[in-house]
Amino acid sequence: MTLPLTKRRSIHRKVEEGVFKILMVASMVIVVGCLVLIVGTIIWKGLPALSLSMITQTPKGGYYLGREGGILNAIMGSLYLASGATLLALMFSLPVVLFINLYNKKNSRLAEWTRFSFDVLWGIPSIVYGAFGFLIMIFLGLRASLLAGIFTVALLEFPIMSRAMDEVIRLVPRSLLDASYSLGATRLETALKVVVRQCLPGILTAVLIAFGRGIGDAASVLFTTGFTDRLPTSLFQPAATLPLAIFFQLGTPFPEVQERAYASAAVLTVMILLISLVARGLIKKSTKHIIK
Amino acid sequence: MRLFKDYLARKTMLGLSFVPGLIVLLMCLGLFLKSRPILAQKSFFSLLFSSAWSPLRGEFGLFPFIMGTLWVTFVALIMAVPVSLLSAIYLSEYAPRFIRESTKPIIDLLAGLPSVIYGVWGVLLIVPFVGQVLAPLFGVESSGYTILAGGVVLAIMIFPTIISVCLEVFTSIPYEMRETSLSLGATKWETVRYVVLKKGLQGIIAAVVLGLSRAFGETMAVLMVVGNIPRVPKSVFDSGYPLPALIANNYGEMMSVPLYDSALMLAAGALLLVVIAFNLLARFTLIRVERKAE
Numbered sequence: 001m002t003l004p005l006t007k008r009r010s011i012h013r014k015v016e017e018g019v020f021k022i023l024m025v026a027s028m029v030i031v032v033g034c035l036v037l038i039v040g041t042i043i044w045k046g047l048p049a050l051s052l053s054m055i056t057q058t059p060k061g062g063y064y065l066g067r068e069g070g071i072l073n074a075i076m077g078s079l080y081l082a083s084g085a086t087l088l089a090l091m092f093s094l095p096v097v098l099f100i101n102l103y104n105k106k107n108s109r110l111a112e113w114t115r116f117s118f119d120v121l122w123g124i125p126s127i128v129y130g131a132f133g134f135l136i137m138i139f140l141g142l143r144a145s146l147l148a149g150i151f152t153v154a155l156l157e158f159p160i161m162s163r164a165m166d167e168v169i170r171l172v173p174r175s176l177l178d179a180s181y182s183l184g185a186t187r188l189e190t191a192l193k194v195v196v197r198q199c200l201p202g203i204l205t206a207v208l209i210a211f212g213r214g215i216g217d218a219a220s221v222l223f224t225t226g227f228t229d230r231l232p233t234s235l236f237q238p239a240a241t242l243p244l245a246i247f248f249q250l251g252t253p254f255p256e257v258q259e260r261a262y263a264s265a266a267v268l269t270v271m272i273l274l275i276s277l278v279a280r281g282l283i284k285k286s287t288k289h290i291i292k
Numbered sequence: 293m294r295l296f297k298d299y300l301a302r303k304t305m306l307g308l309s310f311v312p313g314l315i316v317l318l319m320c321l322g323l324f325l326k327s328r329p330i331l332a333q334k335s336f337f338s339l340l341f342s343s344a345w346s347p348l349r350g351e352f353g354l355f356p357f358i359m360g361t362l363w364v365t366f367v368a369l370i371m372a373v374p375v376s377l378l379s380a381i382y383l384s385e386y387a388p389r390f391i392r393e394s395t396k397p398i399i400d401l402l403a404g405l406p407s408v409i410y411g412v413w414g415v416l417l418i419v420p421f422v423g424q425v426l427a428p429l430f431g432v433e434s435s436g437y438t439i440l441a442g443g444v445v446l447a448i449m450i451f452p453t454i455i456s457v458c459l460e461v462f463t464s465i466p467y468e469m470r471e472t473s474l475s476l477g478a479t480k481w482e483t484v485r486y487v488v489l490k491k492g493l494q495g496i497i498a499a500v501v502l503g504l505s506r507a508f509g510e511t512m513a514v515l516m517v518v519g520n521i522p523r524v525p526k527s528v529f530d531s532g533y534p535l536p537a538l539i540a541n542n543y544g545e546m547m548s549v550p551l552y553d554s555a556l557m558l559a560a561g562a563l564l565l566v567v568i569a570f571n572l573l574a575r576f577t578l579i580r581v582e583r584k585a586e
Binding site: 135 | 294298302313319323379382397406415482506508509511516556557560571572
């Protein structure tokens, strides 16, 4: 009753194909499932603990022992910090990306090296940015403050934003540039009036991605921004940040305060989800009105 | 006037283009200068391989922390590599278009979630699971705050890196090669195994190395679930204390103990060097792969 060799081999091949296909689908389910599980758990645990006073009040005395108050200080601190950092990072990354794409020939050595150093910077862990920011802070004689935090987070966002921007600006068709040059526009005018306009949604997406990263990063602000229960009123004051607020609240031994950590985590997650939704929307829009 | 403006802008932008490279150099230099005081007293290797950690007595053996980092990273890789590789193959070779399009935002989101969120999730779900389900299953006592918990959380965090780099590598393999293999009667899986994986091997290794260096430096999420006991771990159910967690946990007291800050900066510097080395290796490989594809 044994089947002929070729037949057996063909069955074997089909089984192998099937087994691996199942494995692949299973892995895909794991990856997607993880995201659903993470977001689901955080929201499910966080929402019941969330109240209006939590997001509209600063911590009152004994907040970390379970008394009254909220995390407004951390929410505002994070928003200030991430906005400042994103603005600073944009001021550096837009010119660099425009330069390596317009002034240089697209694949010149300088452009390649710049891209390469962005890749390397992108891979550096945020704790090292934190340590580096801390060194600079000491060097300049600053204390832990919003300013030092903005500087550090800007460094962290710089490669993220530039890489995302480079991907869009790289795709600007050569003919569009030539058309602009042939009308007598200088490179700068072409860069600002044609390229930036053409890529605006893509650039905004890059900015949003960097903003999201800046708002969520904890390790880099740990050294540099400090923590306080008040709202920051100047750049030279320390500021609270949402990720650190979550971390500290979770670290207390009181269940009520830990509940609040879950709630804060839910707030942060919702923020990140919103940011990425807007970014998604922009990408869709960007592919609609662009001259190809 | 317009030309002058253009000239000015050109020079500024040229200057700015050196900034990213400069930052890398400055970081290395700064951390090296800061760690010199401790290197002047003890040799580099005695610091790396000594297990004695008591800053108050001036003993800064980084060995337990290095081992902690290696264990967590290793556990994470074992879990992350097969899953992400299979997912990447599925997405690039098998999946219909709409699945491919709709998983991209999911993977991006996975990459964009803050590490604190991963940490909170780990504390909520993975730590109890390891402590109450897995540990008894293997007959060990464990609080759940273990290398294994850190590894699981870390594995999920490096999925997106490995998947997206692998996808890039697979798309750079010419389609004709697959068609040739299929037309010779190979099944789809055989084509993947003998053509795609073989051609993309270098790229896959690069992807794994990039994931590895991500895992190496990840701080908050791991810190929250791994237990933080400065001892060399002996099994995945032991607590560990990775290097980044060490730096993050002690920033408060490091200025008050002599040489402490120097030791921590040395740790940060070592981390930076390892990560840069890995990145250089991976990026050079990827550039080579891309060139070959062209």
